[in-house]
Amino acid sequence: MQLNTVRAVITGGVSGLGLAVAQHLVAHGGKVALFDVNDDKGAAAVAALGEANARYIRTDVTNEAGVVASMDAAKAFLGGLNAAINCAGILGAGRVLGKEGPMALSQFQTTVMVNLVGSFNIAKAAAQLMQGNEAGADGERGVIVNTASVAAYEGQIGQAAYSASKGGVVGMTLPMARELSRFGIRVMTVAPGIFWTPMVDGMPESVQQSLAASIPFPSRLGKPEEFADLVAYILGNTYLNGETIRLDGATRLAPK
Numbered sequence: 001m002q003l004n005t006v007r008a009v010i011t012g013g014v015s016g017l018g019l020a021v022a023q024h025l026v027a028h029g030g031k032v033a034l035f036d037v038n039d040d041k042g043a044a045a046v047a048a049l050g051e052a053n054a055r056y057i058r059t060d061v062t063n064e065a066g067v068v069a070s071m072d073a074a075k076a077f078l079g080g081l082n083a084a085i086n087c088a089g090i091l092g093a094g095r096v097l098g099k100e101g102p103m104a105l106s107q108f109q110t111t112v113m114v115n116l117v118g119s120f121n122i123a124k125a126a127a128q129l130m131q132g133n134e135a136g137a138d139g140e141r142g143v144i145v146n147t148a149s150v151a152a153y154e155g156q157i158g159q160a161a162y163s164a165s166k167g168g169v170v171g172m173t174l175p176m177a178r179e180l181s182r183f184g185i186r187v188m189t190v191a192p193g194i195f196w197t198p199m200v201d202g203m204p205e206s207v208q209q210s211l212a213a214s215i216p217f218p219s220r221l222g223k224p225e226e227f228a229d230l231v232a233y234i235l236g237n238t239y240l241n242g243e244t245i246r247l248d249g250a251t252r253l254a255p256k
Contacts, residue, residue: 001136001143001235004029007078009071011061011088011122014041016197017147018087020224021231026053028232033074035059035067035088035122061088061118072126082133083235084126086119086146086169092161093201108161115165119146121170123187131183138238141184145231146173148191150248157256166191170244177242185240186236193248195222216250 006025012018013034022032026049034056035044042056055077059070075081092111094103123144130142148169155163169189177187194200194211200221203211212220230247232238 001082001140001238003232003236004151006030006083006235007075007080008083008085009033009035009074009122010085011035011059012120013085013087014038014045016087016199017192017195017224019045020228021085021087022049022054024225024228024232031078033057033070033077035061035070035074037085044134046224046250061122062113063084064106064121067121067125068128071129072198075129076157080133081126084122084130084141084144085160085231086122086144087116088122089115089165090146091227092165094161095158096160103161111161112165112168115162116168116172119169123176127180127183127185128161130185131181133184135184137166139184140186140238144185145175145234146181146187146189148189148244150191150193150246150251150253152191153246154253156253161254173244174242181241186238188242189244190227190230190234191244191246191248192227193222193246193251195224196229197224214251214254215248218249220249221228222247222249 008025010018010022010032013022014036022027025032032043032054034042045054046054057070058075061064096103133141135141146169149166151159151163152170153165173187173189180187
């Protein structure tokens with residue numbers, strides 16, 4: 001699809017990678033609905049993007065009925081829905097056996113609920129609406145782009161919950177793409193490495209430098225704009241389907 005025809009829902013869309021995607025799409029003529037739970041950042045994002053181009057819709061991605069309602073509201077604002085980009089996520093760091101004892105099961109469950117179940121919840125609700133779209137080139141009716149992580153492949157100590165959740169996102173990409181192919185809906189996943197996000201921005205400079213030095217080439221953290229560029233390319237290339245693309249400067253995470 002052409003970027004100026006994109007009508008997208010973006011989860012985690014008011015900051016970090018999600019906001020970068022929103023900025024890229026709007027700059028190229030698209031319209032976006034930002035699903036998030038930060039009202040202040042949502043208002044700021046809409047003000048920056050323009051009320052004609054973007055709307056913030058407070059959404060808990062783990063709430064099934066809430067997501068359906070938000071999707072309907074997004075479609076009404078956008079005048080259609082042909083893209084869903086899952087960027088909402090939490091780190092959920094913690095050791096299986098920590099100093100205070102075993103990880104609380106609730107912590108593991110929450111991480112998986114937001115990162116994996118939330119991604120599935122958004123994807124299925126979006127696909128439900130996309131299947132009714134008029135078919136475009138090659139019969140395409142919509143695109144779903146998920147966000148995993150390189151931690152899905154080589155998770156570090158303290159990332160058992162996070163890696164499991166992101167590994168699940170990678171694992172559901174192909175079967176979902178195969179199933180939705182009959183509706184003309186593509187499913188892709190991006191597995192970013194270490195990117196400049198609000199979480200990294202709050203780390204000490206020495207830690208930031210150490211992270212950058214661990215990346216083979218280029219030896220720096222990824223820019224959210226680079227993530228957005230890849231998402232935009234995925235939207236535009238109809239033959240990309242059912243695959244996870246690492247975007248990581250050839251980094252491989254060390255055990256800790």
